[in-house]
Amino acid sequence: MQEKVSPVPVHVGIIMDGNGRWARQRGQIRTQGHLEGLKAAKRVVKAASDRGLRYLTLYTFSTENWKRTTEEVGFIMGLVKQYLRGELDFYRENHIRIRHAGDIAGLPADIAEEIRRAAEDTLGCDGMQVILALNYGGRDEIVRAVRRLTASGGQAEISEETLSAHLDNPDVPDPDLIIRSAGEFRTSNFLLWEGAYAEYYISPKFWPDWTEEDLARALENFRGRDRRFGGAVTGGAVK
Numbered sequence: 647m648q649e650k651v652s653p654v655p656v657h658v659g660i661i662m663d664g665n666g667r668w669a670r671q672r673g674q675i676r677t678q679g680h681l682e683g684l685k686a687a688k689r690v691v692k693a694a695s696d697r698g699l700r701y702l703t704l705y706t707f708s709t710e711n712w713k714r715t716t717e718e719v720g721f722i723m724g725l726v727k728q729y730l731r732g733e734l735d736f737y738r739e740n741h742i743r744i745r746h747a748g749d750i751a752g753l754p755a756d757i758a759e760e761i762r763r764a765a766e767d768t769l770g771c772d773g774m775q776v777i778l779a780l781n782y783g784g785r786d787e788i789v790r791a792v793r794r795l796t797a798s799g800g801q802a803e804i805s806e807e808t809l810s811a812h813l814d815n816p817d818v819p820d821p822d823l824i825i826r827s828a829g830e831f832r833t834s835n836f837l838l839w840e841g842a843y844a845e846y847y848i849s850p851k852f853w854p855d856w857t858e859e860d861l862a863r864a865l866e867n868f869r870g871r872d873r874r875f876g877g878a879v880t881g882g883a884v885k
């Protein structure tokens with residue numbers, strides 16, 4: 647049973663949107679927006695770790711993002727690789743563990759290998775866990791979970807518990823808060839199952855402009871939420 651009030655979210659998911667618009671606004675190419683988006687991700691990971699968050703899921707590349715140009719896809723994959731390699735010391739120093747959510751089999755072999763290596767190298771880190779949602783789609787995750795569940799035994803019982811147990815990271819608690827930058831009010835296939843009772847926070851700022859202060863604002867906003875998980879309103883005046 648989850649607590650009704652959670653002053654600091656345990657698990658935050660972020661839809662890092664607006665890289666392209668950020669670049670366009672400055673007359674730059676889209677990839678420049680992704681480059682700045684990576685810098686924002688680094689700032690926010692550090693801030694989230696410093697603030698004691700336990701899990702941070704970053705929506706880095708969706709199962710639908712393959713529709714983008716070969717150049718853009720290649721650029722994002724290159725950034726991921728660079729990020730995983732270049733930040734390893736930072737993770738170890740900050741006791742941050744790297745994990746992955748999504749269909750790893752559908753990723754280029756070198757990227758999949760990089761993810762496995764980073765996950766292995768940070769396995770012993772007991773601080774915040776950063777989950778890179780890469781080639782991730784909520785529907786795809788549910789389909790893969792059902793496949794795993796039905797393949798695991800002829801008479802597999804289908805229930806919320808057994809399906810949850812076959813998701814990509816079954817030990818990770820559901821997100822308390824999902825943040826989306828760039829002002830869109832959409833889930834875009836992010837953590838569909840796990841986010842059933844997540845609180846949403848939409849920021850108008852494009853992702854590359856995000857700083858530690860924006861995270862602080864989102865967490866402060868979360869503190870004021872009355873989480874009922876489907877239960878009735880108990881306190882306060884109802885008019």
Ligand code: FPP
Nearest residue numbers: 662663664665666667683684687706726729
């Ligand atoms: C959404 O903005 C962003 C993406 C699809 C890519 C996210 C990638 C990064 C932030 C860089 C890599 C980060 C890590 C953590 C390795 P958009 O391109 O859809 O923007 P738009 O809607 O304005 O076009």
